[in-house]
Amino acid sequence: MAHSERDHKKGPGSETGVIRKDHRNRIRVALVYPNTYSVGMANLGFQTVYRLLNEMDGVVCERAFLPQQSPESKSPVPIKTLESRRFLGDFDVVAFSISFENDYSNLLTILENAGIPLRAGERNSHHPLIMAGGVACFLNPEPLADFVDVFFIGESEPALHKIFEIFDPCKDHQVNALNLARSVPGIYAPCFYSVSYSSSGRIQSFVPTEDVPSVIQRVFASDLKTISTTSTILTPDAEFGRTFLIETGRGCPHGCRFCSAGYIYRPPRFRSLSQLIASIEEGATKTPRIGLVGAAVTDLPCLESLCDVIQKAKLDVSFSSLRADRLTDAVVSLLALSHVKTATLAPDAGSERMRRVIKKGIQEEDILSAAERLVLANIPNLKLYFMIGLPTETREDVLAIVDLCVKIKQVFLSASRIAKRIGTITVSVNSFVPKPFTPFQWVAMDPVKTLQKKLKIIQEGLRAVPNVRVNAENPKHTLFQGILSRGDRRTGELLLRLHKNHGNWPETLRESLDHPEEYALRKRPLDEILPWSFIDHGFETGLLVREYERALAEI
Ligand code: SF4
Incomplete structure (x- = not known):
């Protein structure tokens, strides 16, 4: 496959593929x-x-x-x-x-x-x-x-x-x-x-x-065979630069209980090898960098063969998601050949118990092994995603995030010594927001103060660990997201006030007499009419309730 890349000026003026x-x-x-x-x-x-x-x-x-x-x-x-x-x-x-x-x-x-x-x-x-x-x-x-x-x-x-x-x-x-x-x-x-x-x-x-x-x-494309979803315009000024993005599939077979992607794109659908090769060939005429996009890229049935094709074409590749238990040798070596410097893994929770509650389906060994293999393959930096405020979370579950990061650090250090290069582990901590159309759509979000305390446990627990950095979203911002995520029509007034206040959320909440925080903080009974109840995503009735009850039964 041939590819060409011209020098492009910064700014939208240097776009290619614009349609007029x-x-x-x-x-x-x-x-x-x-x-x-x-x-x-x-x-x-x-x-x-x-x-x-x-x-x-x-x-x-x-x-x-x-x-x-x-x-x-x-x-x-x-x-x-x-x-x-x-x-x-x-x-x-x-x-x-x-x-x-x-x-x-x-x-x-x-x-x-x-x-x-x-x-x-x-x-x-x-x-x-x-x-x-x-x-x-x-x-x-x-x-x-x-x-x-x-x-x-x-x-x-x-x-x-x-x-x-x-x-x-x-x-x-x-x-x-x-x-x-x-x-x-x-x-x-x-x-x-x-x-x-x-x-x-x-x-x-x-x-x-x-x-x-x-x-x-809800409308969904039952057959992706005739639909290729790839970059139309390439620009150096997009977040991923001049990367030709290719959607490998839609939905995710894992159905983690906090994640809307595992529910609203059901059934999970993957593109065929021949379809993806055609997209790669198209992308290769425009840029040497391919981005494979999807909720479950590493679950793609033809991934091994696809890696082979990309490697032979000498293209660089990035993955929008990597599951620790699906990290094959082909994926790791392709990432290394693509000069990837940072790989992202999402354990999401620290304890095995918490990962069972959220139905993450990966074990500690998977995470440690993935971290080791990535670093040994010369990918020096790791980014780890965790959530705090998940349903039923205890102090022990939060401390388990610190413990897991310390274990990952040990593996990371040994592998870095062998690779003769040491990078950084970035621990990214986000507060859980209950999302519509997930089994956790009914649960209460943790109050901001509780989230701040949990965050402090992690920050203090990892402060003295060299080469580990904690990045956290401000729990106050997550509260705003939680309000909008489960708001009803009346939230429109709040948005108008926010607009008038030039995006200043704290001031907007102070001015609100109707306690909009309740949209995020109130646990909903299972029989309540939810603002989104009029949408049918095609689930069998009772799926979300069953999954919710199973989550609460995990101890
Ligand atoms: S969190 Fe990831 S693995 Fe889990 S359902 Fe969502 S996309 Fe799939």
Whole structure:
């Protein structure tokens, strides 16, 4: 396989693969990633929708991102698309691709900067239809219900054609939203649903007010054989630089109980070797670096053969995920040949008990062996992911994180001596956030003070260990994420206040009289109507409850 790489200037001007189309007689879609250019361009879902929309003759799709602006800046920065430098307000549809709850407030910033009223009810037919999709929307779109006209729930490939066959730019928003909600599976138009609350503030009912589905079926691509998901545009300014990203599959067979990827992409699907080779050949004509992307890359059935192909083609490769118990010699040697300097492993919990509770399915020996083999293969640095605040977690479980890191350090040190090179172990500690559509969707998040105490145990326990560094997310930020993760429609008011406060969460919470922390901290009874209960992800009823009860039974 031949590959070529030219010298590229910094900035979006040095992109390759940009699609430019004439706007005349086409539906104009501005596809917006509600974060910066470098974050958005590293998102394969965003890039895929861009390509698929532009493959439709009747549609032109251009990209826009959150402008680089200080949070305190008072004057809005007008937002234009990269391709034709047109304002967002000049498009028929503004479609947001949203992966993370923390980007919700950026959506409001972008609408305001674009001169588009924030609330759907304040917009008229002169404004674009505001759509949103992406994984955050298929978990729980409700916090954004006041601001978005139409959500798409699921994987976009099977539905995009139908959406743009039905959407008519000459028609009013409400008419378009209703037509889409009635005719396209996966479309959820929140204005056609009414939510009532009990005196205790719980959701009492969630009912359609029009002839639209009462339950939204998540859409998924049942067969990935005809769908290749790869980078469309390469840019040196994306988070992964000029890496050609290839999605190896969707979903994950492991079903860890905290992880939405193990549930909402069911059933797990993998691409075939021939399909992946074709993608690699395409990528190799553009760049010598391939990124294999997926929740379960190391579970790919054809991984050994794929490693062989990549190695023979002399390409560098990176993996978006490595499971300690799936680390074969072929993967380790390919990483080493690719000059990877840091490998990431996710034990997630320190004790065997805690790993059983979360159904992680890896043992301490797997983790120690993976660490040793990676360092012996000349990959000097390790990054280890752990969570604190998991359901049923005790002080002993937290101390077990310290113990495991110390054991890994011992193995790491011996292997580093043999490899004659010593690097660093970075221990990344994140606070657990209960996610919709996981067996832990009902549990209470730990209060910030409890999380801070747990974090301190780890920081103090590892402080004196040389070559080990602890990186931790501030538990206060995790609380905000927890609020948005399980918020209902009323969280929209909170987002408006946050927007008014220029993203200042502590101030926003202080001003709130309705205790929004409860969204994160309250344990839900199993029979409560959850804000996302109207979405059907195709699970057998009872799967999540059963897994939740099994988790609690682990002692
Ligand atoms: S192995 Fe990783 S991706 Fe798969 S379910 Fe577990 S945490 Fe999620």
